Amino acid sequence: MKLLKGLAVLSTFGMLLVLLGGALVTKTGSGMGCGQSWPLCHGQLIPSSINLELIIELSHRLVSGGVGLFVLALAILSWRRVGHIREVKFLSFLAFFFLLAQGLIGAAAVKWGQSDFVLAMHFGISLVSFSAVLLLTLIIFEIDKKFDADSVYIKKDLRIQFYGLISYVLLVVYTGALVRHTNSSMVCMDWPFCYNRSPFDFSSYGIYQWIQMGHRLAAGMVFIWTIYLFIKVLREYKDDSLMRTGWLIAVILMIVQVALGAFVIITYVHLIVALLHALVISLYVGLLSYFLLLSSRSAKKHKD
Incomplete structure (x- = not known):
């Protein structure tokens, strides 16, 4: 298990580097x-x-x-060593498949070019792979009871909220x-609103303004939704430290x-700030x- 844990940790940090490298x-x-x-x-x-x-690319x-080789090794080893755990095989496939898809989209963009709308999928696909690798790592560390997640039971209404939130967040990431x-980062020089032009400007510049402000509005909804769920968790899970701590971290992020x-x-889109922006949303997802x-x-527990 020591080899598997080490490989899992390396793959997780490696995937963060892939995400930041793409950004x-x-x-x-x-x-x-x-x-x-x-x-x-x-x-x-x-x-x-x-x-x-050239050096950056x-x-x-x-x-x-x-990192792709690390993730492939992690997927194969996890499948063989802990494949009896319900989620492992699916996550192993998901981790490598989406990392491969991310690489192929990048290669296609270089060889033949892609529209901005297709290229925007690149980061989200990498996020899915990162999340799968992270979950595999957490499952591996759960085995020897480094932390107790078995006792956590999430009620149906909250489960539906979680499903909805993560789906929406992936759309916001896009x-x-x-x-x-x-x-479009600097088409609106003000924050949080945009005072540059009329909101009904549909010129090429105006479209970029809509993209920028659409993202801000969507991100604002994620912020409000996260605060709401944090308050809900505090009220309904007073004795569950994992839930309370987890959602406190979510709010901070x-x-x-x-x-x-x-x-x-x-x-004005300072590089370090922009990379931190990509890092934090990766951790949040x-x-x-x-x-x-x-x-x-x-x-599954409820069904049983």
């Missing part, structure tokens, strides 16, 4: 740093001309490939990625995320995924 490529406009060549750079094993964009490819890929969203505008797992188990 870095987008933020720095390095997607074509290797030209229209994949997996090589400009058709060369060792590029003769090296610049910052090539580093992302190398990290993604290396709108955020669309903001990045359409270069969401407050930080909203603040970072504002600082992205204030700092990972946390929601765990409560999704607990909800699935609770539903």
Whole structure:
């Protein structure tokens, strides 16, 4: 089990690097740093001309490939060692399949180009793979009772809320990625509202304004929903430390995320702030995924 735990931890942190690397490529406009060549750079094993964009893009490819091997090994080993646990086989498949899909979409974008609306799916697909790897890691650490999640029972009404929230959050993540890929980050120079032009401006500039403000509105709804669920958990799960602590962390992450969203505008899309913005939403989705797992188990208990 020591090997499996180590592999799980490495894969989880590796997937975070993949997510941040993808965000870095987008933020720095390095997607074509290797030209229209994949997996090589400009058709060369060792590029003769090296610049910052090439280094960023090539580093992302190398990290993604290396992490892909870790995730594949984790999936195979988990299947063999702990495949008797109900969720393991599905999560093993999900982790590698979506990481592979993310790589193929990236390769297709380099070779043939893709619309901004297709490229915006890239981050969300990576998030699904990261969440699956994180859940596998938590399940592996559950086996020797490092923490007790078996006693948690989530009521049906709250389970429905969790299912709805994570589905909605993935949609919001997509709108955020669309903001990045359409270069709409600074079309609204104010926060939280946009005073640049009429809300009924449907020119090409106006569409970008709608994308930006649509994302802000959608993100605001996630913030409100998270606060509401936190209060609900505090009232209904007074003796459940896992639920209360988990949703306290969720609220903190969401407050930080909203603040970072504002600082992205204030700092004119400072790279570090933008990467932190991507990191925090990744952690938030990972946390929601765990409560999704607990909800699935609770539903099975009720059926039994």
